[in-house]
Amino acid sequence: MPDRPEPLPGTAPAPATTPRRSAPQRIAVISASVGAGHDGAAAGLADRLTAQGFTVDRQDFLDVLPAGAGRLLCGSYHRLLTWAPEGYQHLYRATDRASRPGLVWRALFRSAERRLLRGLAPDTCAVVSTYPGASQVLGALRLRGRLTVPALTYLTDFSVHALWIAPGIDAHLAVHAVPAAQAHAQGAAGVTVAGPVTDARFTPATDGQRPAARTRFGLPAQAPLALLVAGSWGVGPVRRAAAEIRATGLAVPVVVCGRNTALVEELKQDGIAFAFGWVDDMPGLMHACDVLVQNAGGLTSLEAFAAGLPVASYRCIPGHGRTNAEALEEAGLAAWIRGPEDLAPVLADLLHGARGSDQRAAGIALHRSAPGPVPAVAARTGHRPDGTPPSQGPGGPRWRRQNRRRGRARVVAAVAAVVATLTLGIAAPLADAFGHAPGGIIAVTHYLDGDRS
Incomplete structure (x- = not known):
């Protein structure tokens, strides 16, 4: 019998028989059409998982409610933001202080369980939530x-409200060290700085793209925009903000109103000459x-970072608009303009000064740092090339062993948190750990899930 050919470098040896190709692993991604973020x-996330060979259900x-x-x-959320914004602020603050969702919220969530489970295909190997x-x-x-495959939360905000942190979730994926530190402080399990997800078209403009884009949108050729x-x-107070930007004389306001055609x-x-509705x-x-x-600190801010634009919160x-502004400022990614008297000097610095250059570099680096x-989702699926089965859900022997380790980890983490808080504060040591950890995905996995009440 002739010898089998040597495998190419970096490949596995050819098997004696051709194995049956396994079906793509299936991951469910659960979101909510509340706004667009x-x-x-x-x-x-679904596009990137699909590109890596996963089958994705949305x-x-x-x-399911x-x-x-x-x-x-x-x-109701939309009307509250529009008609009684300070009422939403009080609601946001009250629910953020609670150690667990209130009775009404728990009843509502419980009512969704059966329909959510029915929507999962039998071969689902992980579920990711963005809501x-x-x-x-x-x-x-x-x-x-009742759910025996890993469940992960992808934190889409820069600030982490208490409702984001749910006992039982296997891992919480953050876009930056600042929200990761907030999630960890609230007892989140498997906190990982994974980095942001944006459309690949969001890139810094080339010299040719800028004038072509201005022509396409009918915008001034030379003025700062x-x-x-x-x-x-x-x-939000969009009309007031637009008028105040125009009054500085530093830039021409170009306003995107989304689906608010009346605005x-x-x-x-x-x-305001340049006001657009929904922009594809x-x-x-x-x-x-x-x-x-911007005024909310959501997905558009992440897109602007990728596009190399300096960002201001104004x-x-x-609720989340203000807490996101604070977190973005802490991260060094966006200036938070707290009053109209600061608008002109901050805009000038972002357009022409060192602050603008620094924020452009920080925003681009955010997208390249993780x-x-x-990869973090794939690592949690429990499926490996050697056919290792998915990890057991709560109640199994492995889960009990992990839970004993978590008890010991709570003690260690509590001591570490006190030391960190008394020295540099929680964000600084975590950011340092994130910056020096090996391997590209930087995990701070303390496994502090469980009853936080």
Whole structure:
């Protein structure tokens, strides 16, 4: 019998018989159509998982809530932001202080469990949530052993509200060390700095792209342009912000109003010449502009970082808009302009000064510093080339062994947290650990899940 040919370098030896090709591993991604940020992150994650050979199923968490409760919840949130923003601020703060969701929230989440489980294919090997309500349901299912595959949360915000952290979730993936530190401080399990997910079209503009984009959108050829965004709903004091940017004389405001068509007309009546509704080519519009001014700190900020735009947070919406602004400023990624008296000097520095150069570099570095969440998700699927089965869910022997280790880890973590807080604060030591850890994905896995009440 002739010898088998030597394998090429970096490949496995050829088997004696050709194995049957295994089906792609299936991962479910659960988002919520509340605005566009959660869905945008889910779409980017799904695209990258698919490119790596996974089969991806998408679910909208609002659809699994009973009797139209999801749409009612979304509509109420929208109306609260529009008509009573400070009421939303109080609600956000009250729920952020709670150690666990209130009775109404728990009842609502419990009612979604069966429908969510029915939506998972039998061969699903992991579930990823980009919405806090979905994470609460998945965590509860994991704790009771009804969901036997890993459940992960991809934190889409730079600030981490308490609802994001659900006992039972196996891992929490953050875009930066600042939200990772906040999640860890709240007892999140498997905290990992995975990096952001944005469309690959968001890149710094070349010399040729900028004038072409300005021509395509009918924008001034030479004037500095400030791109003002307010999410897909176009909420917040957008008209006031646009007028104040124009009054500085430093930049021409270019406003994107999302699906708020009434706001477009109001801005034009105010004399804001460049007001757009929903824009499909946001990468092109960012190529045309010189600075981004935003009020919510969501996906658009991450896109601007990838596009090389300096970012300012101004006249932020209540709740997550303000906490995201604070976290982005702490990360050195965006300036938080707290009052109109600071608008002109900060804009000038972002457009022409060192602050703008520093933030452009920091934003681009954010997208290059970590490989994104796909490797972290893949590592949690439990499937390996040697056929190792998925890890057992809560209740099995392996889970009990892990839980004993978690008890010891809680003691170690508590001591470490006290030391860190009394010296440099939690963000600094975590950021240092993230910066020096090997391997590209930087994990701080203390496994502090369990009852936080």
